[in-house]
Amino acid sequence: MYLHFGAVLVFLLFSVAFVAIIYGISALFRPANPSAEKLTTYECGEIPFGGSWIQFNLRYYLIALVFLIFEVEVVFLYPWAVVLRTIGAFAFWEMIVFLAILLVGFAYVWRKGDLSWFTPSGSGHTDATFSGK
C-alpha cells in the first residue's frame, strides 16, 4: 500500500515537472515583445484606478467558517462511513449525536441569516426569488 502512496508522490513531482517542461517548450517558440502598454493591467481599456491588492469585503467570511467546521466533520465521517457496517447500530447512534450537535449549529447560522450571501437593499431580491416565486 505504501508503494502506491509512492506512486502518488511520483505523480506529484511529475505534474509539476510537466508544466515546467511545457513552459520551457513554449519558451523556445513563442515571441517576447513586451511593451509598456502591453504590460499594463487590463481594465477594459481604461487606466486602472489604484491597485487591486486592497482590503475589500469578501462577504463569505462566515460561510468560510461554516465550511471549515463542516469539512472537519466530513473528514471525521469518512472513517466512520467505512466501518459503519462492521460496528453496527452503536456507530450509527453515536454519529447521530455528533451530527445533531453540528446541525443545531447549522440551524442557528441559517436562522441568523448568515447563510444568505447577503440581501441587497436596492434590488429587492431575496432567497424567495430562487424558488421561482
Place this chain on the structure above:
Amino acid sequence: MPFKTEEMLLNVGPQHPSTHGVLHLEVTTDGELVTNAEPTIGYLHRCFEKYAETLTYQQIIPYTDRLDYLSSMNNNFGFVVAVEKLMGISVCERAERIRVIMAELNRIASHLMFIGSFSNDLGAMTPFLWCFRDREEILKIFEEVSGARLLYNYYRIGGLAADLTPGIEDRIHSFLNQFEAHMLELDDLFTRNAIVIARLKGVGMIPRETAIAYGLSGPMLRASGVDWDCRRDEPYSIYPSLRFEVPVGGEKLGALGDCYARYLVRRAEIDQSVSLVRQCLTDIPPGDVKEQVKRNVRPPVGEVYVRTENPRGEIGFYLRSDGSTKPSRVKVRAPSFCNMSVFNRISKDILVADMIAILGSVDIVLGEIDR
C-alpha cells in the same frame, strides 16, 4: 464586528463583453456589491446633429441609419415622417404599407438582437445564436429590398427608394411562419427557464412614477406599467387602421417594472409585430412608391417635432426649416439616451451580476446615445 474594508473602483467598459459597444461605467464596488455605477458616454460621438445642418433633407436619411444602427428602418421612418409633416405632404397607401412592414420587421430584428445579447449577459449562449439565425433571415429580406444588410437608407421623403421585389411577400410569409415556431422554442429554452426567472424577477425595479420622471419610453416605460405607445396614442402612417395590442407590464404579462417585465414586453412585441406585418402584407394596393417630390426639397419656414415608436422607445426628430434645402436645426431625442439615464438610479446596492442584467435590459445602442 465591522471590518475596515476599502471600496474598489472598477472600470467596466469601454472594452467589456457586456457593455454593448463603447459604454464606460465607473463602478464603485464593495466586493461583489455595486454601490454606484456612473455611465460615461461619448466614445462614439459623431456630431450628427450639427453635421445634419450642412446636408439636404434627403442626404440626412443615411445618417439617421447610423443613430440606432440596429433599427435603421425605424430611424428612417421617423425622419421622413417628420419632414413630410413639415412639408404637409402625404404618401400613397402602398408606400405606407411597405414602410410599416419594413419598420416592424426591423423591430423584430432589433428585439431578437436584444434577446440574444441579454441572454448572453445572463450567461446563456444558445438563445443568442437562435436569435441570430432568425435575424439573419430578416436581414436577407432587407438586403433583397434595399441592397443593404444593416444601414438601409430605404425610406425617402415622399416615398421609398425602391419597390418590393417580386415574390418577396411570399418569402416574408414563409419566414413569419417558421419564425413563430422558432419563438415557441425560444420560450421553452429561455422565457420560462427557472434560472432566467430567478435572475430577473425583482431585479432593477423601476416604479411607474420613476419611469415617467426619468422620461423613459418604449418597452422600458411599458414594462413599468405605463400604457403608452406612439403608434397607437400619437398615430402616424397607417397604424390607426391596423389592429395590434400594446403589451404592458402588470398582471396580464406576469411581471411589472423589473428586468423580467422588460424582457417579456419585448418578447410580446415580437408577436405583435408579426401580426402587424401579416396585416400589411395582405392585399397591398398597387401604386408608385418612388418619391413624388424633388430630390432637393424646400420645406416652408417653420418647425416640427415628430416622435415615432422605435424598438427602443420614442425617437423624436425636431426640425427647423428656414425655407432652404438644408435644415437650420436638427435635434434628435434618442430613446436609449433617455432610458440610460435611469441606470444610475437603479444600480445601487446590487450585485455585479445584477448590474449586467440591468444594463442588458435597458437595451442600449451607443450609436444613438453618443450620436
Place this chain on the structure above:
Amino acid sequence: MQGMYETLLAALGAERVVPFSVGFAALVVVFALFAAIMGAVVALIMVLAERKISADIQERIGPNRVGPMGFFQTVADAVKLLTKENVLPRKADSILHYCAPTLVFTGGLLPVAAIAWSNGIVVADLNIGVLYVVGTASLGVIGRLMAGWASNNKWSLLGGMRAAGQMISYEIPNSIAILSVIVLAGTLNLQELSEAQKGGIHQWFVFRSPFAFVACLICLVSSLAEVNRTPFDLPEAESELVSGYHTEYSGIRWAIFMMSEYIGMVVVNAVAVALFFGGWNGGLPGEPLLGGWIWYLLKIAALMYCQVWVRFVLPRLRIDQLMSLCWKNLVPLGFLALLGASVQALLGPTGQHVMMVAAWLTFGGFVTLLFAAVLKTRHVPAQDGIPR
C-alpha cells in the same frame, strides 16, 4: 491486482537490471506521462466535441476547416497557444503568476492516479482512494485563488474570490453525497467500489438505494460547480468578469488552465461513475465485455455530454443563488440522503431488496415528473399575444 507493478516489472524483465524501487518509479513516471498526455488528448477531443455539440444545439456548423470535419482544429489551437506570447503584466506577482497554473494542473492530474480504469488497472491503488481524490481535487481552489490574486487585476481578483467561495462551498454537498455511497459500500478504495457493483445494472448503487439516487443527483450538480461549468461558471463569467481569474493569462499558461478544466471534468465524472454508475462494470452480469475501461470511458463520455448539454441550455446563476442552492438545498438534502443510506447500510438482505425496489420507484418517479414538467410547459402557445 495487488501486484500490478511486480507483475509488470517481472514481465519486462526489469528486476534483474535495476532495483525494484527504480523500476517502480520509472513505471509510475511512464503512467503519469501517459495520464498527462491522455489528459491533453482528452482536453483536445473534449474541446472539439464541445464545439461540435454546441454547434448542433445552436444550429451552427462548428469547426470544419482544419482536417476532416475540423478534427484538427483543437490541435491547431494548441499549437497556436504554445507559440503565443506570454504577457505578464508589470504589476503582477510574477512568481505566483507562474505557480498558479501548475497548482491547478496538479490538482487536476493528481486524482487521476487513484482512478480505477478497469479491473486491476490503477496507478495508485489507495485504500483511501475517494478521500484522496476529493482532497487533491480541491488543490485547484488554491491555484485559482492564487491566479486571481497574483494578476493584480480587479476582475481576476473577483473571479478568484468567487472560485474560492464556490468551490469550497460545493465541496460539502459533494463530500456528503459521496459518503452516502461509502456507508453502503464500506470502502474508500475505488477499485473495491467497482467490485462492489459487479453483477449487472441492478447492482449499481444508484439503483440499489433511493438515498444513493438522491446523492447521485447532488453529486452531479455539485461536481458541475466544482469544475466551474455553466450554470456555475461564475469564476470566469465572461459577461460579468471578462474572464475571471485567468483574465491576465495568455498563451501556454492559459492553456494549462483550460487543460486542467477538462481533466477536472474527467475526474469528477470518473468519480461519479465509480460511485454511482457501476465503475468499470458493463451493465450485464459477469465480466465486462471488451474490457472494463471501455465501459468506464463510455460512461464518463455520457456524463460529459450531459455537462456540455447543460452548459448550452442554462444561463448562469447569481452568486447569492449559488450559495443558497448549496447551503440551503443541497447540504440539508445531502444529510438526509446520508442518514437514509446509513440506516440502509444496517439493514439485512430483505431490507436491501426493499430498498432496491424503492430506488427503482424513485428513479421512475423522477423521470416521470421530469417528463411531465417538460410536457406541461413545452410549446405553450402565446395567448393574447403575450407569452405565458
